[in-house]
Amino acid sequence: KSLCLCGWMSRQIVYTMSEEVSPGTFVGxxxxxxxxxxxxxxxxGFRISSxxxxxxxxxxxxxxxLYVTETMDRELLCPxxxxxxxxxxxxxxxxxxxxxxxxxxxxxxxxxxLFPEKVQYILISELTLPGTKxxxxxxxxxDVGINSVTSYKVSNNPFFxxxxxxEADSPSPELVLKKALDRENQSTIHLTLSAIDGGKxxxxxxxNIIVTVLDANDNAPVFSKAVYKxxxxxxxxxxxxxxxxxxTDPDEGVxxxxxxxxxxxxxxxxxxxxxxxxxxxxxxxxxxxxxxxxAFEIRVEARDRGHTPLASHCKVLVEILDVNDNAPDITLSSxxxxxxxxxxxxxxxxxxxxxxxxxxxxxxxxxxxPKNSPFALESTEGKYYSLVLREDLDREQIAxxxxxxxxxxxxxxxxxxxxxxxIDISDVNDNAPxxxxxxxxxxxxxxxxTGGHIAxxxxxxNDSGENARVxxxxxxxxxxxxxxxxxxxxxxxxxxxxQTFNFEQVKTLQFHVQxxxxxxxxxxxxxxxxxxxxxxxxxxxxxxxxxxxxxxxxTENIHYSAEAGYFVxxxxxxxxxxxxxxxxSYHITEPKGTNLFRIGTSTGEIxxxxxxxxxxxxxxxxxxTVSDNGEPSLSxxxxxxxxxxxxxxxxxxxxxxxxxxxxxxxxxxxxxLIAIVSVSVIFLLSLMGFIAVKCSRTDGGxxxxxxxxxxxHPDGSWSYSKSTQQYDVCFSSDxxxxxxxxxxxxxxxxxxxxxxxxxxxxxxxxxxxTTTEKVRHLVLEK
Numbered sequence: 001k002s003l004c005l006c007g008w009m010s011r012q013i014v015y016t017m018s019e020e021v022s023p024g025t026f027v028g029x030x031x032x033x034x035x036x037x038x039x040x041x042x043x044x045g046f047r048i049s050s051x052x053x054x055x056x057x058x059x060x061x062x063x064x065x066l067y068v069t070e071t072m073d074r075e076l077l078c079p080x081x082x083x084x085x086x087x088x089x090x091x092x093x094x095x096x097x098x099x100x101x102x103x104x105x106x107x108x109x110x111x112x113x114l115f116p117e118k119v120q121y122i123l124i125s126e127l128t129l130p131g132t133k134x135x136x137x138x139x140x141x142x143d144v145g146i147n148s149v150t151s152y153k154v155s156n157n158p159f160f161x162x163x164x165x166x167e168a169d170s171p172s173p174e175l176v177l178k179k180a181l182d183r184e185n186q187s188t189i190h191l192t193l194s195a196i197d198g199g200k201x202x203x204x205x206x207x208n209i210i211v212t213v214l215d216a217n218d219n220a221p222v223f224s225k226a227v228y229k230x231x232x233x234x235x236x237x238x239x240x241x242x243x244x245x246x247x248t249d250p251d252e253g254v255x256x257x258x259x260x261x262x263x264x265x266x267x268x269x270x271x272x273x274x275x276x277x278x279x280x281x282x283x284x285x286x287x288x289x290x291x292x293x294x295a296f297e298i299r300v301e302a303r304d305r306g307h308t309p310l311a312s313h314c315k316v317l318v319e320i321l322d323v324n325d326n327a328p329d330i331t332l333s334s335x336x337x338x339x340x341x342x343x344x345x346x347x348x349x350x351x352x353x354x355x356x357x358x359x360x361x362x363x364x365x366x367x368x369x370p371k372n373s374p375f376a377l378e379s380t381e382g383k384y385y386s387l388v389l390r391e392d393l394d395r396e397q398i399a400x401x402x403x404x405x406x407x408x409x410x411x412x413x414x415x416x417x418x419x420x421x422x423i424d425i426s427d428v429n430d431n432a433p434x435x436x437x438x439x440x441x442x443x444x445x446x447x448x449x450t451g452g453h454i455a456x457x458x459x460x461x462n463d464s465g466e467n468a469r470v471x472x473x474x475x476x477x478x479x480x481x482x483x484x485x486x487x488x489x490x491x492x493x494x495x496x497x498x499q500t501f502n503f504e505q506v507k508t509l510q511f512h513v514q515x516x517x518x519x520x521x522x523x524x525x526x527x528x529x530x531x532x533x534x535x536x537x538x539x540x541x542x543x544x545x546x547x548x549x550x551x552x553x554x555t556e557n558i559h560y561s562a563e564a565g566y567f568v569x570x571x572x573x574x575x576x577x578x579x580x581x582x583x584x585s586y587h588i589t590e591p592k593g594t595n596l597f598r599i600g601t602s603t604g605e606i607x608x609x610x611x612x613x614x615x616x617x618x619x620x621x622x623x624x625t626v627s628d629n630g631e632p633s634l635s636x637x638x639x640x641x642x643x644x645x646x647x648x649x650x651x652x653x654x655x656x657x658x659x660x661x662x663x664x665x666x667x668x669x670x671x672x673l674i675a676i677v678s679v680s681v682i683f684l685l686s687l688m689g690f691i692a693v694k695c696s697r698t699d700g701g702x703x704x705x706x707x708x709x710x711x712x713h714p715d716g717s718w719s720y721s722k723s724t725q726q727y728d729v730c731f732s733s734d735x736x737x738x739x740x741x742x743x744x745x746x747x748x749x750x751x752x753x754x755x756x757x758x759x760x761x762x763x764x765x766x767x768x769x770t771t772t773e774k775v776r777h778l779v780l781e782k
Contacts (some may be wrong), residue, residue, distance in 0.1 A: 012100045015066070019074035019105050020086075024067055027103065030090060031064020033097055038064050045093045048101070057088060057103070066101075074105045075142040082144045109147040109199025113139035115207035120193070122175070125214045125307055126183040133163070134175040138207050139195030146198040154209075162193075175209070176366040183213040217255040217306025221247040222316040230282075231319045234290040242273070244319060245280035247302035254305035263299035263313065269597040273298060273318075282316060288323040291357055324362040324411030328354050330419040338426040341395040349375060349419060350387040354407040362411035369403055377405070387421070395425040396462045429467040429519025433459035435527035440513075442495070442531045447538055457493040459515035459525060467519035475512040475526070482511055486531075495529070503535040506577050537581040537630025543638050544572040551782065552639040556606075564610045568597065568642060571604035573626040575634075583629035590622050597642065599620060606640075618644050639744075691758075 015028045031038050036046070041061045048059055048066075058069045078084030084105040115137055122134055141148040152173040154162040159179050164171040173193060189211040196204045222247040232242055250257045260280045262269055272286040273296070282298070296318040330482050331353040339349055356363040360391035367385050369377050374391035387403070401423045408416035435457065435586050442455040461468040471494045486509075487496050493515075509531045516524040546553050556569045575582040588606065596616060599606050606622070620642040627635040630722040 012102070014102045014104065016104045016106060018069070018108055019072055019077075020108060020110060021068055021071070023069055023071060027066040027068060028093055029063070029065050030059060030101070034090065036064065036092065036668045039747040041050070041092075043094075045091070047091055049089050056086065059090075059782070061567060072105060074107050077105060079142070103184050107144050109143055109197065109201075111142045112203035113141045113149045113195035113197055113205035115139045115193075115195065115205055117207060119210060122209060122211045123214055123307070124177070124181060124211060125216060126181050127216045128177060128181065130177050130180055132177045132588065134177075136173045136175060136193060136209065137164075137207070138172045139207075141195075141197050141203075143197065143199065148197055149194050150198040151194050153194050153196070156192060157189065159189060160191065160211075175211075178608070181213045183215050187213050188591065189213070193397050214307050215251065215253050215255050217251055217304060217308055217310060219249055219251045219255070219304075220260045220310035220312050221249040221302040221304055222312060223247045223302060226314055228314065228316045229319070230316065231321055232284065232288065233321045233323050234288045235323045236284055236288060238286070241281050241283045243282050243316060245275075245282070245300060245314065247280065247312065247314075249304045251304060251306065256303050257305040259305060261301050261303075263301050266299060268308045269296065269298055272296065275300065288320055290323075293320065295319050311669055322358075324358055324409065324413070324415060326357040326362070327410055327415040327417040328356045328365045328407035330354050330367075330405055330417060332419070332421065335421065335423075339393065339425040340428060341393045341430070342428050343393060345389055345391065347389040349389060349423060352377075352387060352405060353386040354383050354385065356409050357408075358409065362409055364409050364410045366410075367405060367407045369405055373401065373403055375401070375403055395427050395464070396431060398425065399464075400424050413616050424731045427464040427467050429463055429517060429521070431462040431467075431524060432523035433461045433470045433515035433517055433525045435459045435513075435515065435525060438527055440527055440529045442529060443534055444497065444501060444531055444535045446497075446501050446536045448497060448500060450498060450500055452497055454531070455493055455495045455511050455529075457488075457495065457515075457527065457529070459493070459527070461515075461517050463517065463519065467517055470511055470515050471518070473514050473516065477515055485509065486511060488513065501533045503533045503578065504539065507533050509533075526625060526770045535578040535581055536626060537577055537632070537634060538577055539577045539581075540634040541573045541575045541584055541626040541628055541636045543626060543636055544574060547571060547638055547640070555642045555643060556640060557645050558608070560612050560644050562608055562612065563610055566608040568606040568608065569640065571599070571606065571624050571638070572627070573604065573636060575628050577628065577630065581628055581630035585627055586631070587625045587627065588622055589625070590620060591617065594620060596620060599624065606642075610703075612644060616644065622645070704781055734749060750761060 013028070013030070013033050017025070017027055024151050030036075030048075031041060031046075034045075038723060039065055040046075046061060046064075048057065050222050056068065056070050057070055058067055059065070060067065067530075068755065074084045077086075084107070086103045086105065088101040088103065089098055090101055117137055120137055124132075124134070139149050139152075149171075152162060152164060152171070154160065154173075156176070159177065159181065161176045161178050163174045163176050165174055173195075175191075188761070190476060191211065192206055193209055194204055194206045196202055198564060207440040215325055228243055228245060247258050247260070249258050258280075259277050260275050261277060262273075262275060265664075272284065272288065273282055274285045275282050280300075280302075282300075297317065298316040301311050301313050303309045333351040333353050335350040336348075339347065352367065354365045354367050356365050365383065367377060368378070369375065369387070374389065374393060375387050376390040378386045378388060380386060387405075403421045403423060405421060406416055406418045407551040408414050439453070440457060457472065459470050459472075461470055470493075471490045472488050473490060474486060474488050485496065485497070485499055487498050488494065489496075493513075495513075511529055511531075512526050513529055514524050514526050516522050542548070558566060558568055571586060573584055575584055585601050586599045586604045587601070588597060590597055594616065596609055596612075597606055597620065598609050604624075604626075606624075622640045623636050623637060624640060625635050629634050
């Protein structure tokens with residue numbers, strides 16, 4: 001393939017090259033044609049730039065030559081264009097110059113003509129006159145110029161010639177009928193059409209032409225009747241065939257095939273009926289209603305399938321027959337918004353109207369409601385009914401009634417319709433608030449914060465709305481102002497303590513809560529609330545006389561020859577707390593290394609561990625600590641000096657009383673007098689408190705319970721009394737060996753024997769406990 005330089009003018013160079021050349025093909029020497037020195041190309045930044053065209057060309061900076069880098073297809077690069085040009089820009093610096101370069105891509109005959117269809121079909125009537133032309137599809141060739149399609153030819157045949165229509169830009173082939181056709185002799189003619197281009201060597205493409213000779217349509221279809229009649233019930237199901245039409249055509253083939261259809265422009269026919277285009281059957285596709293229209297007139301057309309179809313027409317009259325197809329209609333004329341649950345019998349609730357579009361028996365209607373309904377249906381005038389109350393109502397049992405009203409006609413078969421009336425029952429205040437429990441027990445720790453929330457009470461009211469809105473209040477107490485101890489939130493029922501409780505002063509209190517609704521008139525209900533104060537370990541043990549006397553010197557003497565287990569002294573202490581918090585234990589601390597004394601953990605008895613030795617001190621300072629079992633534990637401490645003496649006389653001397661003057665009043669007498677007066681006062685106060693508690697229990701109001709009372713029985717048992725409750729706890733006869741005496745909360749254990757004496761509950765133990773058993777204390781719960 002040859003390349004040539006066509007010229008250079010005004011700094012524009014045009015090169016020409018053929019398509020499909022191989023990569024690396026020389027196009028031209030740009031350095032020479034632009035008058036540039038090859039040695040300066042790199043230093044002056046010689047380059048070409050033309051968008052995507054850079055993919056096809058490259059410049060060798062060593063010799064300035066332009067080469068092809070990629071095979072180019074002119075038909076893809078420039079589709080549907082006769083002249084294909086690629087524009088390049090050559091840029092050099094120092095000084096800056098831009099040169100335009102055009103590369104023209106020349107076409108080669110690399111494509112054959114191609115028809116859009118492999119087979120072309122032509123339908124020609126047998127009555128077509130000679131000389132009639134039939135256009136054919138042209139072939140397409142992506143090549144241009146002489147390489148594109150230049151001529152057509154058709155295979156030899158006795159019926160057609162081939163002509164080219166040159167009026168358009170490119171010639172198109174046409175078949176020209178030169179001889180009349182006869183379908184009975186030859187119904188199909190096969191031809192081959194060829195397209196040839198002008199390339200060297202030339203290329204060609206072919207397509208098959210099938211000519212079908214059509215029969216002449218010279219007869220129209222004929223109906224067997226001009227007017228058809230049919231009857232159908234209005235409740236006929238969809239798809240039911242009404243009538244079958246018949247029409248014939250004496251022609252053959254498609255000219256004799258009859259197609260049925262409804263005449264255009266008939267309003268409402270296509271929604272109700274359809275016709276089978278082949279068989280002529282008319283069937284129902286919509287809903288028929290005698291009350292809307294009693295008859296239809298349908299115009300039907302029959303046409304053949306000829307090239308020039310012929311047609312004829314007929315009428316179809318369809319008569320609609322009436323049936324009982326209308327159910328009664330129920331109309332709610334009036335309905336009360338709601339019916340009060342205390343409404344009287346006979347009260348009117350609703351006014352109902354029923355009617356039926358049908359006539360005769362089909363239009364006579366009877367109305368009914370369920371028999372188990374508290375309402376009754378009364379007929380007034382024909383189609384009018386009244387719904388009245390016949391039984392008492394209770395909204396709390398049924399708040400709404402859905403009454404089914406059924407209307408039935410006398411048709412064959414009878415039709416009916418049901419409508420549901422929703423009747424709401426309005427509330428009246430006929431239910432008082434009720435607590436789930438008539439007695440509510442609350443447990444509160446002592447020393448709680450003032451104003452703290454201790455419990456919430458709740459009452460339910462079966463009414464609704466304002467009748468069910470409950471408020472809470474505390475009933476006044478005859479013993480003391482209730483507001484100083486307890487308050488209640490009137491809306492939520494939350495109970496708060498208004499003071500700090502002390503278990504050692506108050507163990508139980510009782511009051512009543514009243515729940516009142518907002519109805520008219522209001523109703524209320526009561527509940528008894530028992531508040532039990534739970535003990536906290538807030539009191540330290542107190543050591544009892546004589547070791548707790550103010551200013552006393554705690555000294556005990558023992559003989560040097562005392563045996564192991566010798567009784568030295570007994571420490572007694574009490575804790576006014578309860579339960580575990582009052583469970584005391586005794587511990588001793590003596591000089592390091594002596595290990596001479598021991599103390600009973602539960603009894604407080606100090607005894608010697610061993611005999612004296614010459615190495616022991618004559619005076620032994622002891623520190624005794626008494627601790628309770630609370631959390632955290634509290635304790636009391638005392639000190640005692642144990643003096644070892646050599647003779648019994650020394651012990652007697654140390655124990656002899658100090659002489660005093662007869663006319664003086666000793667400190668001991670003063671203490672005795674104070675103790676007697678205190679005991680008397682406490683006795684009187686206890687008696688008065690006992691009487692007050694008895695009275696408060698009789699009144700059933702707000703109650704305070706006094707402190708417990710401990711009694712000793714001859715059989716060695718202990719009795720614990722707390723107001724009207726008394727519990728007996730038994731121990732072994734050797735009380736000294738017992739670890740403790742526990743008076744727990746005032747509730748009997750499950751296995752205790754509970755009897756009633758003088759209206760009081762007494763708890764008696766069923767066995768004797770000793771310290772060898774694992775159970776050291778009892779927790780009594782109710």
